[in-house]
Amino acid sequence: MALLSKTFLIVKSLLAFCAFAVSKQSSYFLYLNNPETLKETGIVHEKKFDKDTKVRYFLHFKNGTDKNQTFSFSTQKQVSNLKKSFNTHELPERAGVLTSKNFLLSKETNAKVSMTSNLAPETTISGIVEGIFKKDDRVKVQFGNTKNKIESFDFYQSTYSFDKNISLNINSKLSYRLGEREDTMVPGGYGSNINLIVTPTQTGVLKLACSPRGGAGILVFSNRGIIYMTKLIPARANYNVMYISVEKNKSETFTFIPCGGLNYPIRLDFSLQSVLVEEKIA
Numbered sequence: 681m682a683l684l685s686k687t688f689l690i691v692k693s694l695l696a697f698c699a700f701a702v703s704k705q706s707s708y709f710l711y712l713n714n715p716e717t718l719k720e721t722g723i724v725h726e727k728k729f730d731k732d733t734k735v736r737y738f739l740h741f742k743n744g745t746d747k748n749q750t751f752s753f754s755t756q757k758q759v760s761n762l763k764k765s766f767n768t769h770e771l772p773e774r775a776g777v778l779t780s781k782n783f784l785l786s787k788e789t790n791a792k793v794s795m796t797s798n799l800a801p802e803t804t805i806s807g808i809v810e811g812i813f814k815k816d817d818r819v820k821v822q823f824g825n826t827k828n829k830i831e832s833f834d835f836y837q838s839t840y841s842f843d844k845n846i847s848l849n850i851n852s853k854l855s856y857r858l859g860e861r862e863d864t865m866v867p868g869g870y871g872s873n874i875n876l877i878v879t880p881t882q883t884g885v886l887k888l889a890c891s892p893r894g895g896a897g898i899l900v901f902s903n904r905g906i907i908y909m910t911k912l913i914p915a916r917a918n919y920n921v922m923y924i925s926v927e928k929n930k931s932e933t934f935t936f937i938p939c940g941g942l943n944y945p946i947r948l949d950f951s952l953q954s955v956l957v958e959e960k961i962a
Contacts (some may be wrong), residue, residue, distance in 0.1 A: 859944020
């Protein structure tokens, strides 16, 4: 037991050191989800910026008390190039999916953030906030009305946008596992932009299909300026998402934001056909 406690302290110290290093950058990702279920009220996160910093916050919490509680995210100063999305739902995956979809739809503005939501017991709130936080601004995330600090851990990530290049030949298929564990991101990739840049070697029809591997799944993504959201797909089912006509050597970018409340990975299958083959859409 003593060895386990010492190991935990060492790991926690290493993570704290990495967080300190990342927090000195001018741009980074801040993941708030520990603990995921809030069983006591208080301040979940509080931060003062020592310089202008571009940050994307991702948060996902459930009200684990037996009473209605207020949940708030606030800044003291105006945030530049602000984009945000908050959603609540009794189903954690629905809160997460709506947040990812609405964030992709959101437009930049310049404003203070002053969000307060009433959370019923067992209700989840999911949120994404991105912008340039000004020097000496203070961000506070609070659950309930008490001022005590909730024991939590803020996870810092050096970036929140990841490019993956895929070259696709005619009559071939390539797969990518969305949310697969990677050293450079939070497990699941929650709240990050996963940009899959698909380049066809021939003109034809590009097909995107998927198969959730970690449980039932939903895809939320953008392509050609349009936001798409699938239905809830059962685990290990194969689902045809879309077909688009593509030109030789002209890349197509698909931007996915993994959603809070879902279990990943979801396998994405890209294939290229010279002509559209009749298939039944799941």
